[in-house]
Amino acid sequence: MAAVPFVDLHAQYLSIKPEIDEAIARVIATSSFVRGPDVESFEAEYSTLMGAQHTVSCANGTDAIYIAMKALGIKPGDEVITTAQTWISTSETIGQHGAKPIFVDIDPVTSTIDVSKIEEKITSRTVGIIPVHLYGQMADMPAVMALAEKHGLWVIEDCAQAHLATIDGRKAGSFGNIATWSFYPGKNLGAMGDAGAITTDDAALARHMACFARHGGLVKGDHEMEGINSRLDGLQAAILNVKLPRLAGWTAQRRAIAKRYDAQLSGISGIALPTEVEGREHVYHLYVIEADDRDGLAAALKERGVPTVVNYKRALPFLPCYAHLGHRPEDFPVAYRLQDRILSLPIFAELTEAQQDHVAAAVREALA
Numbered sequence: 608m609a610a611v612p613f614v615d616l617h618a619q620y621l622s623i624k625p626e627i628d629e630a631i632a633r634v635i636a637t638s639s640f641v642r643g644p645d646v647e648s649f650e651a652e653y654s655t656l657m658g659a660q661h662t663v664s665c666a667n668g669t670d671a672i673y674i675a676m677k678a679l680g681i682k683p684g685d686e687v688i689t690t691a692q693t694w695i696s697t698s699e700t701i702g703q704h705g706a707k708p709i710f711v712d713i714d715p716v717t718s719t720i721d722v723s724k725i726e727e728k729i730t731s732r733t734v735g736i737i738p739v740h741l742y743g744q745m746a747d748m749p750a751v752m753a754l755a756e757k758h759g760l761w762v763i764e765d766c767a768q769a770h771l772a773t774i775d776g777r778k779a780g781s782f783g784n785i786a787t788w789s790f791y792p793g794k795n796l797g798a799m800g801d802a803g804a805i806t807t808d809d810a811a812l813a814r815h816m817a818c819f820a821r822h823g824g825l826v827k828g829d830h831e832m833e834g835i836n837s838r839l840d841g842l843q844a845a846i847l848n849v850k851l852p853r854l855a856g857w858t859a860q861r862r863a864i865a866k867r868y869d870a871q872l873s874g875i876s877g878i879a880l881p882t883e884v885e886g887r888e889h890v891y892h893l894y895v896i897e898a899d900d901r902d903g904l905a906a907a908l909k910e911r912g913v914p915t916v917v918n919y920k921r922a923l924p925f926l927p928c929y930a931h932l933g934h935r936p937e938d939f940p941v942a943y944r945l946q947d948r949i950l951s952l953p954i955f956a957e958l959t960e961a962q963q964d965h966v967a968a969a970v971r972e973a974l975a
């Protein structure tokens with residue numbers, strides 16, 4: 608069989624081509640390129656689907672985190688607690704406000720922030736916590752919120768990988784003061800370019816974030832504050848409006864594919880499969896296995912037409928951009944150990960059974 612793609616964005620496009628083409632043509636015909644009616648309807652529909660009072664769209668998921676912190680009043684010298692293992696957006700935006708990211712090691716089962724190690728990192732300068740629902744499984748939000756309340760901290764949930772994930776039936780994004788979302792093309796809900804959003808139940812925060820993202824005002828020329836330019840394009844909103852009603856179905860497909868991998872790959876020595884914790888519904892943005900010889904397995908899979916990715920090859924505390932913080936491997940033993948063991952296998956809603964069989968057979972052969 609032909610090589611299996613890691614993600615096949617074109618397959619998803621073909622499955623909804625007439626509607627996407629029509630939506631794009633309509634935006635072009637009306638020249639509603641920045642914000643406009645599709646953006647307004649997307650914000651309303653996204654709030655409904657996520658169970659949030661307000662959605663503020665913006666240019667990407669990184670800006671979403673930056674804008675959220677700004678609205679919560681972050682200032683230089685503040686400390687923000689976050690996880691050692693995530694995409695750089697979560698921590699680079701803390702630094703962009705002149706604040707300091709305080710990393711916490713990850714839980715060995717879920718790879719999300721280890722809540723039992725948060726309290727020892729709280730100081731008089733700590734203002735908030737940013738947990739990340741990594742790979743599509745939620746962090747232990749009830750425990751994070753209990754700590755935040757005890758210490759008077761705000762919480763921003765980085766939901767970029769976790770659209771429709773739940774914990775005890777409650778959705779990602781519904782716990783913290785603010786939740787941030789990415790619609791980068793490869794995310795579970797992906798645009799055809801950069802796009803992002805912020806959700807909250809707090810009307811004042813929503814208004815502040817909307818103003819800040821739009822040059823400091825909701826009406827052209829009325830600048831209530833200095834802001835930034837981080838708006839959603841009409842084309843991206845129109846595309847997202849076509850995709851949004853399908854998100855639940857695509858999520859169910861991702862979960863079914865993950866269950867199939869679980870069955871196909873169980874009992875193979877040299878690897879460990881992802882764990883879905885009781886009570887949490889994982890949405891499998893990524894299907895991340897652990898391998899004793901990760902690089903050897905990746906090379907053997909590549910030879911067999913199976914591309915893999917390492918998400919992410921260096922845990923944040925060990926990146927060159929944080930060398931000045933002087934972190935040592937023993938400060939984050941779990942993140943340090945996992946960075947050389949993790950490997951993401953192809954997963955996307957349109958992955959066929961034949962393609963999946965090919966991946967599973969390649970893994971078995973490579974480790975035989």
Ligand SMILES: *Cc1c(COP(=O)(O)O)cnc(C)c1O
Nearest residue numbers: 667668669694696767789790791
């Ligand atoms: C993708 C991602 C982001 C950033 O989203 P962009 O839209 O690419 O800016 C932030 N956090 C996490 C965990 C992500 O995976």
